[in-house]
Amino acid sequence: MDNVVIMGTGPAGLTAAIYAARADLRPLVVEGNAPGGQLIVSCEVENYPGFPDAVSGMELMGLFRKQAERFGARFVSGVVTSVKALAGGYVLTCGDEPIETRAIVVATGAMARRLPIASEAKYYGKGISGCATCDGAFYRNLDVIVVGGGNTAMEDAIFLTRFAKSVTIVHRRDYLRAAPVEVEKARGNPKIKWMIPRVIDEIIGEDLVTGVTLRKPDTNDTEHMDCDGIFVAIGHDPKTELFRDLIDCDSLGFVRIEPGSTRTSAAGVFACGDVADPHYKQAVIAAGTGCMAALDAQKYLEMNVK
């Protein structure tokens, strides 16, 4: 039986792996279907301490992983599809192999929300994208929309100005959640236009997206806007479906943890990072709570394993 299985390889999971490995727990890290977590889509991470010249999300997560491997963390590619309690621990299904473990660190992060429009799926990869750094180059000299008002939306919009003829930020509210420094950068970019407050009611196109119908939420007035691409950055939902029967989650799906710790409602199960953070959602906080989870797991094992 393993001491601790860490589910997730974002900043929380990999920090937990570093600390658990240094504590000689030989953690097993299950990568999940998005190794590196949400940060890998960021072309420039400017606010992670220790990197004054910014660092790409991909590079940063590569360094996290290298550090965890250095101390003996083991990695397995795959996705956990079930978690069940057994005497003295838990059994996880990952591919064909069951994994028995005394403790679990849940660091599964969050997944990007999709636009609540029926035709969205049809146009994915044909005008709609959830990843500006992945797909931005396909929109060279074209007109694109970025949907959202948070930091990711501002960063995506600024990044897309490298390629697109114009970038229009569409946001449902008349205020932005993004940090003032990001808003200022976007506002100062001559290629960026604003359609606020507006929501997308309809996506228009045949094989490819050609436009949208926008609606003003306060008056319900609608208008047509031509565009070639829509980049969706409207937030994330916690990836907790697998655990809903095992641990308490709030109404939005975030894992409930005991204040000041990473302990969940199930003995030996600890949660860290965005999966348990409805408020801050920052890589540096995820890393901090990953450290807490490893220390909590270590203490749990010391007290419960004979």
Add this chain to the structure above:
Amino acid sequence: MLNTTLKHLEAEQELKDALDTHKNVMICCGRMGPMCLPVYAAMRDLRDEYSNVSFFDQDFDGPAASYIKNLPECAEFRGLPFTVYFRGGKAVVATTSIQTSEQVREILDREFDGK
């Protein structure tokens, strides 16, 4: 090179050999990004079940990717990865952007006989 456990096609000749020697082929041409990784994961999970299909990946930024990029089936694609299914050397289906295991399975079942 892509960091996956799939077989990589790094040279155009490798791709042509793969199409010449295997009847049913699935190639995912992408990067190590969030839209591509779930497709590689689906291929990894399905490859044992679909022994009648040969699964490969290819670096979108490598020179050999020009074959996939220039296929007419991919001409209007605007999202990574480009995933192409070949039967008898001919492209029969191509998809763009993220795909779930269920979507991949549906195409494999529909296009390729005999697991």
